[in-house]
Amino acid sequence: FLSPSSKEVFTQTSFSPSLLFRGMVQHGLPLEIGDTVQILEKCEGTNSLYIHLKIAHIKNKGQFETVVPTEDSVITEMTATLREWGTMWKQLYVKNEGDLFHRLWHVMNEILDLRRQVLVGHLTHDRMRDVKQHITARLDWGNEQLGLDLVPRNEFSMVDPDETSITELYRLMEHRHRKKESSVPASTHHLFVHMKSLMSSNLGEELDVFFYIYDSRESQPLSERFFVKLNKNGVPKSSEKTERHCTLFVDLGSSDLRKDVYIVVHIIRIGRMGAGEKKNTCSVQYRRPFGCAVVSIADLLTPDSKDDHLLKVYTCNTESDWNQIHDNIIKKVNSRYNLSGSNTGLSVALHLLHGDIEQLRREYMAIFTRGVSITRKLGFSDVIMPGEMRNDLYIMLDKGEFEKGGKTVARNVEITVYALDADGQILRVICSGEPGEDEYHSFVLYHNNSPRWAEQIKLPIPVDVFHGSHVRFEFRHCSTKDKGEKKLFGFSFVPLMQEDGRTLPDGTHELIVHKCEENTNLHDCARYLKLPYSKANLPGNSQTMKGTKESLWITSFLCSTKLTQNGDMLDLLKWRAHPERISDCLSKLKEIDGSEIVKFLQDTLDTLFGILDENSQRHSLKVFDCLVHIINLLQDSKFQHFKPVMDTYIESHFAGALSYRDLIKVLKWYMDRIIEAEHQEHIQQVLKATEYIFKYIIQSRRLFALATGGQNEEEFRCCMHELFMSIRFFLSIPGRCVCLQAVFLQMFPAVYGELLKLFTVREVATFVSETLGGLPSASRADCPLEAVKLHCIAKTVESQLYTNTGTHKHTVNNHFRYEDLTVIQVEILCSIAAYIMPVDAMLSVCVCEHKHMFSNSCQLAVIAMATVLSRVCICGLHQARANTLMIVCVCVCVFQGEFVACLLTLLKQMRDKHYQQLLQKFTSKDELRDFLLQIFTVFRILIRPEMFPKDWTVMRLVTNNVIITTVLYLSDALRKNFLNDKFDYKVWDSYFYLSVIFINQPCLQLETFSPSKRKKILEKYGDMRVMMGCEIFSMWQNLGEHKFNFIPAMIGPFLEVTLVPQPDLRNVMIPIFHDMMDWEQRRSGNFKQVEARLIDKLDSLMSEGKGDETYRELFNSIIPLFGPYPSLLKKIERETWRESGISLIATVTRLMERLLDYRKTLDAGAWPLSLSPPCLLTHSLSLALSVQNFYKMELNKEEMYIRYIHKLYDLHSKAQNYTEAAYTLMLYDELLEWSERPLREFLNYPMQNEWQRKEHVHLTIIQNFDRGKCWENGILLCRELADQYEAYYDYRNLSKMRMMEASLYDKIMDQQRLEPEFFRVGFYGKKFPFFLRNKEFVCRGHDYERLEAFQQRMLNEFPHAIAMQHANQPDQSIYQAEAQYLQIYAVTPVPDSQDVLQRDGVPDNIKSYYKVNHIWRFRYDRPFHKGTKDKENEFKSLWVERTTLTLVQSLPGISRWFEVEKRELVEVSPLENAIEVLENKNLQLRTLIAQCQTRQMSNINPLTMCLNGVVDAAVNGGLARYQEAFFVKDYAMNHPEDGDKIGRLRELMFEQAHILEFGLAVHDKFVPQDMRPLHKKLVDQFHLMKSSLGIQVHFPVAATTTLNKELHYHLFLCPLLQSISVVVLLLEQEFPAYVRASPVHFTNGSPPNRYSSSSLSSQASNEVSNITGQSESSDEVFNMQVSSLARCTDTSTHVRAGEFSRPVHRHKHTRARR
DSSP states (O other): OOOTTOOEEOTTEEEEESSOBOOOSTTOOOBOTTOOEEOOEEOSSOOOTTEEEEEEEEESOSTTOEEEESSOHHHHHHHHHHHHHHHHHHHHHHTTOHHHHHHHHHHHHHHHHHHHHHHHTOOOHHHHHHHHHHHHHHHHHHHHHTTOOOOOEETTEEOOGGGSOHHHHHHHHHHHHHHHHTOOOOSEEEEEEEEEEEEOSSOOSEEEEEEEEEETTTTEEOBOOEEEEEOTTSSBSSTTOGGGTEEEEEEEEGGGOSTTEEEEEEEEEEEOSSTTOOOOSOOOOEEEEEEEEEEEGGGGSSTTOOSEEEEEOEEESSGGGGGGHHHHHHHTOGGGEEESOTTOEEEEEEEEEESOHHHHHHHTHHHHHHOOEEEOBSSOOSSOOTTOOOEEEEEEEEEEEOOOOSOSSOOOEEEEEEEEOTTSOBOOOBOSSSTTBSOEEOOOOTTOSSOEEEEEEEEOOOHHHHTTOEEEEEEEEEOSSTTOOEEEEEEEEEESBOTTSOBOOSEEEEEEOEEOOOGGGGSOHHHHHTSOOBGGGOOTTOHHHHHOSOEEEEEEEEEESSOOOOHHHHHHHTGGGOGGGHHHHHHHGGGSOHHHHHHTHHHHHHHHHHHHHHSHHHHHHHHHHHHHHHHHHTTSTTTGGGHHHHHHIIIIIOOOTTHHHHHHHHHHHHHHTTTTOSOHHHHHHHHHTHHHHHHHHHHHHHHHHHHHTSTTHHHHHHHHHHHHHHHHHHHHOOSTTHHHHHHHHHHGGGGHHHHTTTSOHHHHHHHHHHHHHTSOOOSSTTOHHHHHHHHHHHHHHHSHHHHSGGGTTSOSGGGOOGGGOOHHHHHHHHHHHHTOOOGGGOOSHHHHHHHHHHHHHHHHHHHHHHHHHHHHHHHHHHHOTTOTHHHHHIIIIIHTTHHHHHHHHHHHHOOHHHHHHHHHTOOSHHHHHHHHHHHHHHHHHHTSTTSSOTTOHHHHHHHHHHHHHHHHHHHHHHHHHSSGGGOOHHHHHHHHHHHHHHHHOGGGOGGGSOHHHHHHHHHHHOOHHHHHHHHHHHHHHHHGGGGGGGTTTTHHHHHHHHTSSOHHHHHHHTHHHHHHHHHHHHHHSSOHHHHHHHHHHHHHHHHTTOOOHHHHHHHTOOSOOSTTOOOHHHHHHTSTTHHHHHHHHHHHHHHHHHHHHHHHHHHHHOSOTTTSOHHHHHHHHHHHHHHHHHIIIIIOOHHHHHHHHHHHHHHHHHTTOHHHHHHHHHHHHHHOOSSOOEEOOBTTBOSEEHHHHHHHHHHHHHHHHHHTTOHHHHHHHHHHHHHHHHHTTOHHHHHHHHHHHHHHHHHHHHSOOOOOOEEEEEEESTTSOTTTTTEEEEEEOOTTOOHHHHHHHHHHHSTTOEEOOSOSOOOHHHHTOSSOEEEEEEEEEEOSOHHHHHSTTOOHHHHHHHHHSSEEEEEEEEEEEOSSOOSSOGGGSEEEEEEEEEEEEEESSSSSEEEEEEEEEEEEOHHHHHHHHHHHHHHHHHHHHHHHHTTOOSSSHHHHHHHHHHHHHHHTTHHHHHHHHHSSHHHHHHOGGGHHHHHHHHHHHHHHHHHHHHHHHHHHHHOOGGGHHHHHHHHHHHHHHHHHHTOOOSSOGGGGGGOOHHHHIIIIIOTTTTTOOOOOOOHHHHOTTTSOOOSSOOTTOOOOOOOOGGGSOHHHHHHHHHHHOOOHHHHHHHHHHHHGGGGOOOTTTTOOTTSOOOOOOOOOOOOOOO
């Protein structure tokens, strides 16, 4: 902690803690690592070890002062950036962005390591520069990846916007943005190759592997060969030396990255002559072909390319084709090669890298650290770098022709290659195998006198031994007999340099094979060097040598920066030896290849100036032309890197002290003859070389003056004046040589710096001013020369000539008019403004004087640029009403931001007196009005998000700071000139509109920024929103009675400002609404307009994500807001209209409450609604419905009500709730009439009459009902629409509508519909939203959704909720708890359409619809035991508590759930329960038997299982339990009122027996053979059951074939004759805990009920098993098999006519009640 006891003050010292300190002690200061603390006083004693003292300085002294350590700015930036990254880095882990998380971690560690290097301070200047460059590159990369702001930099340091001009800041930002956006593709590429292994089953010998890059288009290699030695196992030898098996093929050009460029691999084995030969005593080994592999470079450029490759290895069918095996593989000449083996492959890693080699060393440090060899390209790269040293000779062994030599078979020829110096000593320079060998052995082709090798050998022979050296080729026959010796039979040689000093020319050479059988004959080189070596060099009379058949063909290629093969170049460099040929040598210089010239650049320049000094009279013109040729040669992109070489030559090596005279004379000679010149191209080349010509002139004169003490100074100045006179005369000629004038003006600014070396600033300024002044005046602004002149002026302003304060009086104002500004003119103004510092910083008289001179220009420029910008923007508005980005495109693309930067720079420099002078220049109110409108328009455009790139926050903040400062100055002019009787609505409206846009712009919403970024902005600029808000409030108060003009227009904009989450801004702006209400009350007697506009705008703004809970509370608060101004509610309470005002506040508050909940749910999705979880959609739908009802019930705002109808419709559509979507849209349909009333364009509806819109809505509803499979409702709408078509005689559409109606009928009968389940949900606790809190709902589940899935869905939506495990009603403690409780269980629908469900003959497809649609009531049964429980027979005391829930609306409707309006509770006695169980089971049996009879079942298993369950349960005591419980005397005596019910139960038991008997007869008819034993068992058990009931068997089961139709009708199909009425499925509605529901469609229409295990005991489940006789597993199988029967719709296919007939009653569809 810091103690104030000491009086010693250290105002410029700070410290940074090394450890975290939480400051929990008294006087403690909580600190984080890296925090800076200013030390004001120091205690006596020693400093803590955890404190690091730093020297610091203080910025913005006062309340917002900032302590900045005086350390390297890069270190400061690193510290701040790493701390900001640290927080975001952790969030990456949370968001599961693993790739970026790990990459950023590596970069952060790398930056920390580099930071330590910088802090230590032991780096050299160049190394420090490289480290800083690397650091900034890493910082920029991380900022870009994390979406942070672009940092403006000058070199490597951040630029402080306060310490640089806006134009300079803009240029820095633009440069960095352009560099980031349009990254120039690397022109240099490199291929990394890592040889891993050769996998093959037949290895056993060592291998030589050669990699090289091959151009199949040109059929020639592009690179050297990289050699890897493999051991007998196929892995590299010396694996610890990575440079032996890793290489980098460097300097590949962009043109080399194409699909016909390949990586070729040749594999040579080292061993016996034949691969299959047996091992013998011979120790001689031969190099023999093994295989070849190729891969295209293009394969490495694909996005899915991997680094590791397994290349197939091929071998040639004929060994003589080995030299072209790679071509055959590439061209797929399959007849000449085949696979070396199915399991043979070459494992290599290939990776293509981009950029220069130094960049790769930084980015891929691991590759270079572990060691990698460099394999060069054959020849120079696309860009030749100065200082590159190469002297490599490449020799290709092409082919040979040899005689048999007296043998019966062809020879096995091996070539041994040696490089020897002038003394005959062998040089160890061969690099085509192991590096630095003294010999090279070619591979051997078996029995081939015409071998073709195509082997490349590299000879890096030093330059100093190149002269006199030669290469010798020795030919030996490799015998396969005896000891396998190699016998010499001849040799060839080739000298490397010719007698005239030229090297061996590139190309193919046919060498003579000299006979030689003894090695000793080759020891003396002098003997054979006298012999001819090439047949091309043989004298004409040597016919014997020419006729020999033996030859060796080689191809040589020299890549050297020191040696040349060009004779013309040698002649020029040795000009003193042949003085008479100087003229020819100079003439031929232009024909020499540029690479030869740049190789000898310094020597060539020395030669030219040497000739000029000694022969100036004769050769000055040609020397000048050669110099111009060389200067223009360096403009080529291939040689542009040699410009620094020429600059260095001029500064350090140039010695032509007398050359300036001739150069001036020749240059003047060209200038004087430009008009007369016939070859304008050559003159143009001369003008392009002007910059370097002047450099040579100036340097030559300086050397002469240094050597002579300044002699001939006047002569030199006179010559220069004459030269500039010629130049001015040339420039003053109009029309005839515009192109040449333009070329000179482009090069002219580069001369200023050279002239300043010998002339004073004023003299050079005079030269420039007179030269530019001599240009012909342009007749029009679009003259090409005028643009070039302005570019020249712009470069002049940016040059060091203008930066000198002594030349500022030579302004550029005379060169253009402010009223017609162009882009380049603005650039000039920007460059001028960049050197103007704020008035506070101008201390010198000279600068202040200049500032005064610039003031008038500044004012003119502000007016002009505001006019031009506004004109362009307004033009863009008219041209692109439908495209708002057009304005931005005009401003940014056409003007390239220069207008913006210049205008802002000028405005930044202006102070109060400048604004006063500016405003005084307007002589009339109209002029001032136009200016204000224009400048406000420009400002509105500048603060648009599209104006600058997204990450230009620094530029946006600077722009906003200038804008608010300017607005504060201009607001005074607005008050003084446009109030009271001079009031101008347009200007004031433009002002308010600008202010609102300014406050709402994204870059000022500090709440969205990180804490560190927010702190920086507040320290530098403060909260500009509050400043502008105070200005709005002040201006509003000044309006007085003119406030009427802005009510209600400004309600929306001001409301948008108050929704910004800034407390001070809200406190300032909310009182304005009281003012508006008060003034509207005075004018109209009410404030309905204010209320309407406030509510409408509030809805749209909050839907856009604005506003929060704090705002809602603040709006309804009684806390004072702005200074002495009371709260809005308190102020209203004092008014006479307080009741309506308070009502409005309450209404707005309730609306905001609903809108906030609605938006919160939408925001929780974080993804499109079409992809969001069903729970979020459900919540969103409920909230949308809540807001919709609010608009309808409380506000009676039909338009907003309709809007939310369509919002709810869209939500349903995205959630695929098509039925609910249709019901929702019907709300709008009910508001429409079949009339011709015209309707305006609204939402997505075009302008049309009401009839057309209602028709469109009808069709949309029908379509949704169709997609939701609610076809019955669609039929009603089809009929209504058909009636309208018929009334209008629109028979075409009537026909279509009738066909649509028919198709819906077909779908009802043909398509399957799933019956949804329904769930009751209770929301208890105060933590739920207001519209859910302590309420219960019934929800319609999704298809296939069961209780467990629905419960999980709800828990996902409310992750903090607690699931209640019982179905009892909660007590008050749950209602009032500060928590969330969910109570969920399944309920059974109670249909109202019982007439349809009970009607005979109605197909199940139709009944299934009425079971689950238009449902208002739902049931839930809870079993319990009343009284003493009988353990022997639990049915005696088993009661059922039946709860009936009534909803506020029927399901389905406009929502998938509705609130419960009423609860009813009844108890069902055990006897009534038993009756319902039997009725339901009998009905189920009859349904299954009927389906089996009519062939609706695909198999009989459901009937079998049902029969087995009932019969088996009855045998095991199921029905007997009922007899014991209810048929005893005690029960009848105790319950005399149940006599009828007991009779009904007995009747049902007997009825069940008869149904079972008939069912077994049907079962016998259809049962398959393999189930006969089961059927027999069922029959036997049925007899036992009847015996126990005392029932006689009327019909033997075996006699099923004799059943007649009459008996069939009376016994089973006609329950009326048997006194069996149609029963309703009460058991499965009221007793679902005991019966698992089945998807079978029962005839009475009662659907099954399902319960969760949480609400029932396992004991009760066992009881149900006993009653129904079904096990859980068998019931599930039953359900599965029967559910597929719903697709069978024809229930009468197998019923013959006449079997039975019934009256069929047509059922009328009634429109669903909602």
